[in-house]
Amino acid sequence: MPLRPNHFSGCAHPMYIKIGFDIQLAITSPMALIYVLHVHPSRRDDLMAPEVVMVEPALRVDEYLDAFGNQCGRVNALAGVSEVRFHSASIIRDSGLPDEVNLAAWQHDPTELPPATLQFLLPSRYCEVDSELLQFAWNQFGQTPPGWARVQAICDFVHQHIRFDYSAARATRTAVEGWREGTGVCRDFTHLAVTLCRCMNIPARYCTGYLGDIGIPPVPYPMDFSAWFEVFLGGRWYTFDARHNTPRIGRVVMARGRDAGDVPITMCFGVNTLKKFEVTTYEVDVYGNPVQTV
Known part of the structure; x- marks a missing residue:
């Protein structure tokens, strides 16, 4: 598939977006860590493949939905663990449309x-x-x-x-x-x-x-x-x-x-230091190749 130019005119076209992150935390003692790093369940069907949040070392993860319907996870870092890494990479479909504008939307009493x-x-x-x-x-x-x-x-x-x-x-x-x-x-x-x-x-x-x-x-x-x-x-x-x-x-x-406060990327119940924080989000073609911009 040829690369599509990304015009700044705002014209909509269905697109694919590469998303992901690489987060590393140094910890000093056993502790629980909560993360809110998944795509929201309302966008889950747009993922090209199931989204997996990788945790290193291979610790037990308890996945759950919070009171607002967000997909969350809890990791218990045991004695001897000095660093925890969260990383993921996915491709998601998107309409290519800008945020909707509705000047007639009324305010409710x-x-x-x-x-x-x-x-x-x-x-x-x-x-x-x-x-x-x-x-x-x-x-x-x-x-x-x-x-x-x-x-x-x-x-x-x-x-x-x-x-x-x-x-x-x-x-x-x-x-x-x-x-x-x-x-x-x-x-x-x-x-x-x-x-x-x-x-x-x-x-x-x-x-x-x-x-x-x-x-x-x-x-x-x-x-x-x-x-x-x-x-x-x-x-x-x-x-x-x-x-x-x-x-x-x-x-x-x-x-x-x-x-x-309700949507922390990570929350550690103990002393920690952020060692790495990288976020990925850019347009790709259906094969995952970056789309050329002009």
């Missing part, structure tokens, strides 16, 4: 929301709805048209307010702190946008997954997992991305939750 969405209106670990952001949100966005336009206004604000800076990343930064400091990475954009949506009575949930430089010129950053969010409008969930603030192609969700 909280009395009309499905009960399952109500948890995504509440404060959470990194999204302090019950803070000074509540009054700020109503002052800032109270006069915007409810629905899609209001969420877009929130994305526009967050996109302009926070300066993206990898060197400023901090795993403990909350939405309020991101708002005050005005700097951060994709999770900080997402936490602030999620919080402002919830302040305006719009259910919003945090998402993490793969988002490669597909349909855009490559950016000068190492590949990483990405964070974005979904809001419930017009009877369904829609994707928004306050960091990039434009519809993107090739988004592959891995997990959803109230905030980053």
Whole structure:
């Protein structure tokens, strides 16, 4: 199959995307490790072959679905284990379509929301709805048209307010702190946008997954997992991305939750050091060869 050019025009074509990771952690004592590294079950049927997360050394893995429907795993590193490696490589089919835009999607009154969405209106670990952001949100966005336009206004604000800076990343930064400091990475954009949506009575949930430089010129950053969010409008969930603030192609969700605390890539119950962190996501042809970009 000849290589297809990847035009930046946004034209859709069905595509294949190579996804994967290689993560190595040094540990100092026996401990449990939780990981959320699988493609979300809603995308499992798009995989060209079953996705396998390899663990080295060959430790027992307990797979389970968490309360949000994410595929998770627990590894128990026993005495004598000083390093644990997680790695995987897969190919997934994708529509090639950018994130859907529906300007007519309306905002529900909280009395009309499905009960399952109500948890995504509440404060959470990194999204302090019950803070000074509540009054700020109503002052800032109270006069915007409810629905899609209001969420877009929130994305526009967050996109302009926070300066993206990898060197400023901090795993403990909350939405309020991101708002005050005005700097951060994709999770900080997402936490602030999620919080402002919830302040305006719009259910919003945090998402993490793969988002490669597909349909855009490559950016000068190492590949990483990405964070974005979904809001419930017009009877369904829609994707928004306050960091990039434009519809993107090739988004592959891995997990959803109230905030980053619900969807940790890895969580170690003991002292650990990250030794290697590599993420892969780029377009390939049906044989797995990288697609040429022009």
